[in-house]
Amino acid sequence: METTLIILKPDAVQRGLIGRVVGRFEDKGLQVVGMKMMTISLDLAATHYADHQGKPFYAGLVAFMTDKPVVVMALRGKGAIAVCRKMMGATFGSQAEPGTIRGDFGLSNSFNLIHGSDSAEAAERELGLFFKTGEVIEYGRAIDQWVYDLSGGKAE
Numbered sequence: 364m365e366t367t368l369i370i371l372k373p374d375a376v377q378r379g380l381i382g383r384v385v386g387r388f389e390d391k392g393l394q395v396v397g398m399k400m401m402t403i404s405l406d407l408a409a410t411h412y413a414d415h416q417g418k419p420f421y422a423g424l425v426a427f428m429t430d431k432p433v434v435v436m437a438l439r440g441k442g443a444i445a446v447c448r449k450m451m452g453a454t455f456g457s458q459a460e461p462g463t464i465r466g467d468f469g470l471s472n473s474f475n476l477i478h479g480s481d482s483a484e485a486a487e488r489e490l491g492l493f494f495k496t497g498e499v500i501e502y503g504r505a506i507d508q509w510v511y512d513l514s515g516g517k518a519e
């Protein structure tokens with residue numbers, strides 16, 4: 364089981380896509396274990412996107428991400444990190460495959476609706492940046508016995 368950090372970026376919130384995007388993850392069987400709306404500070408954006416500092420799009424990216432509120436989510440499930448990345452689609456909306464979130468809802472390269480952690484290390488780091496202790500809640504779901512084959516004692 365993995366937990367990943369997802370951010371519904373300001374364009375997703377402004378365009379009224381929160382419900383539809385969250386619904387896709389819930390439909391898939393992923394469990395929302397943390398969720399809040401916030402406005403990202405310049406400091407937090409700089410830390411979160413530290414790897415991109417110095418790139419030509421960096422200043423625009425930080426300005427975009429800090430201008431208006433976002434929804435941050437912790438999503439839990441088997442292989443959640445890779446599953447969410449696949450559901451998000453390629454970085455640029457103009458290139459993302461239909462059926463993916465970016466492919467179905469966007470055309471822009473920089474306003475691409477959603478962020479998702481890209482590795483276990485990134486997920487741990489990013490969850491720590493956006494959620495305080497106690498804000499990510501582990502809780503049982505009755506439906507898990509139908510989302511997963513649990514007959515072997517763990518999610519199959």
Ligand code: IDP
Nearest residue numbers: 415420424453454472473474475477478479481
């Ligand atoms: P990812 O979000 O698919 O992991 P990254 O390469 O990590 O993509 O880039 C982080 C974010 O920076 C992207 O989601 C997008 O918002 C922005 N970005 C990346 N490359 C470009 C670009 O070439 N032009 C404009 N914005 C970009």
Ligand code: MG
Nearest residue numbers: 478479480481
């Ligand atoms: Mg990335």
